[in-house]
Amino acid sequence: MFRTRLSFIRYFELENNIMKKTNWQILIILVFMMAACSFIGQAQVIPAVTPSQLMPLPEDLRDIRYCEILVVNRTLATFEIDVYNTIGSSDCPSEVWNQIDTEALAKTYNAFTVETNGPRYWVINAVTGTGETAAGKIVDLDGLEMKLIAEIEMKVWDALSKDSFYKEKEVQRSNTWTFYAGNMVYELINPEGDVYRMQSYAQIVDPALTIEDLASLGERLDLAEGWTYQPRLLEHDSELEADGLAYMIQDEFRNSYMKVIP
Helix, strand or coil: CCCCCCCCCHHHCCCHHHHHCCHHHHHHHHEEEEEEECCCCCCCCCCCCCCHHHHHHCCCCCCCCCEEEEEEEEECEEEEEEEEEEECCCCCCHHHCCCCHHHHHHHHHCCCEEEEEEEEEEEEEEECCCEEEEEECEEECCCCEEEEEEEEEEEEHHCCCCCCCCEEEEEEEEEEEEEEECCCCEEEEEECCCCCEEEEEEEECCCCCCCHHHHHHHHCCCCCCEEEEEEEEEECEEEEEECCCCCEEEECCCCCECCCCC
16 A cells, blocks of 8 residues: 655645745645645554553652654544653653654554654643543553643644744643742743743754753744743742643744743
8 A cells, every 4th residue: 555654844844945836836736745645544543551661740840851752643634643741651761762763653553654752841840630631541652651641633734834833733631830939931922912931942953952041042033023032030830721722832943832821
């Protein structure tokens, strides 16, 4: 059976070149891409395992390392993305993380693609999961036990939109992030005044990025007109709650921010 798995990250990177084409060229490219990846069979369910890798959550999660694996399937024009996270299992040891074979995982589970997302580090202090997020199954992906914590749906044309960074995306999850008073928070503010607070920073684009660098990160961001980056010290404990749905953006360093709902 003919099967094409285009890297999901690469799929996003195509956008700048595609958007420079004329309308008819865009149409031809989209039709070709849709056809090229239409012959993927039924995705296989990743089986749950009995947890054997346990790392009790510390009292303070701030600057604790973790990793994610995104299992991407496609139904017609919709990407369906399951997000697996090492939280509660391990701190994503490098010797295991570096040997993850995403192509083999995609083949095993007949996924459109499998992508790694990490290493990442929490900027939150504590987390409380509820509903399906708290009950997420534990799976073994190439020797790394991970928990299903979120689901994302995305249309193909959204993946090809003009701007992928700083563009709001919906994530299905139910949990509460807690930020303790006396800690720095790092926020992006769009021209409409919406505030997005960093939940984690990544060492994907810049492997040397540390939490100490975040206060001056705004100097390195290529912010669009009207956007601002605001580091500030919290005077009181603060919570961000997702009751089934969270609104997320990423900057060009792949740091993740959640929308603050008043």
